[in-house]
Amino acid sequence: xxxxSQSPSNKVTEKGKxxxxxxxxxxGHTALYWYRQSLGQGLEFLIYFQGNSAPDKxxxxxxxxxxxxxxxxxxTLTIQRTQQEDSAxxxxxxxxxxxxxxxxxxxxxxxxx
Amino acid sequence: xxxxTQLDSHVSVSEGTPxxxxxxYSSSYSPSLFWYVQHPNKGLQLLLKYTSAATLVKGINGxxxxxxxxxxxxxxxxxxxxxxxxxxxxxxVIYYNQGGKLIFGQGTELSVKP
Numbered sequence: 001x002x003x004x005s006q007s008p009s010n011k012v013t014e015k016g017k018x019x020x021x022x023x024x025x026x027x028g029h030t031a032l033y034w035y036r037q038s039l040g041q042g043l044e045f046l047i048y049f050q051g052n053s054a055p056d057k058x059x060x061x062x063x064x065x066x067x068x069x070x071x072x073x074x075x076t077l078t079i080q081r082t083q084q085e086d087s088a089x090x091x092x093x094x095x096x097x098x099x100x101x102x103x104x105x106x107x108x109x110x111x112x113x
Numbered sequence: 114x115x116x117x118t119q120l121d122s123h124v125s126v127s128e129g130t131p132x133x134x135x136x137x138y139s140s141s142y143s144p145s146l147f148w149y150v151q152h153p154n155k156g157l158q159l160l161l162k163y164t165s166a167a168t169l170v171k172g173i174n175g176x177x178x179x180x181x182x183x184x185x186x187x188x189x190x191x192x193x194x195x196x197x198x199x200x201x202x203x204x205x206v207i208y209y210n211q212g213g214k215l216i217f218g219q220g221t222e223l224s225v226k227p
Binding site: 031033035042043045048050056091093098099100101102103104105106107 | 145147149155156157158159162164203207213214215217218219220
């Protein structure tokens with residue numbers, strides 16, 4: 001597609017439920033990031049995929065968070081047993097060559113009630 | 114660890130006056146540097162990028178940034194602010210000796226007064 005697509009755009013879930021967030025990167029982009037942005041906060045790195053290399057998971061805040069990227073394209077971020085502090089906007093970005101810059105999706109706004 | 118610092122969390126200017134948003138990065142071998150803008154309730158948009166070509170980089174909406182290696186700076190400027198420039202601005206660096214990871218500054222909120 002023309003841009004990075006994220007779905008859903010908004011998600012409200014009850015505390016303790018699992019959620020799955022999806023990112024469709026630009027076709028051919030080998031690098032993919034997940035970040036989250038909490039109200040009034042900067043961007044927090046979560047996970048980084050680069051081609052077929054093992055992902056950099058160093059930013060995942062707890063073992064309730066996991067992400068995968070199937071076939072080097074679509075990525076899903078899964079949060080198990082959601083907590084209220086998980087409420088944030090989750091952003092995905094992709095790039096063909098990092099030095100060309102990354103294109104960000106519009107994000108998924110997650111609200112845990 | 115290498116980092117990027119945006120020196121002002123908030124900048125306020127009057128419409129028609131110059132804008133200066135400051136960014137300093139850790140010294141590193143040939144980093145790539147970017148400025149992104151985020152308008153309220155919107156996604157991040159790439160304003161401009163430096164990738165070791167010309168040190169003065171022109172971006173969209175009249176913004177420019179100059180890469181100064183001696184000062185490890187990449188400040189964002191615009192000669193004349195417009196009301197529509199009010200947004201959050203992020204300086205972003207890729208350090209290739211750190212696996213090519215994107216490193217974000219803390220962000221600068223730009224307010225433009227009429």
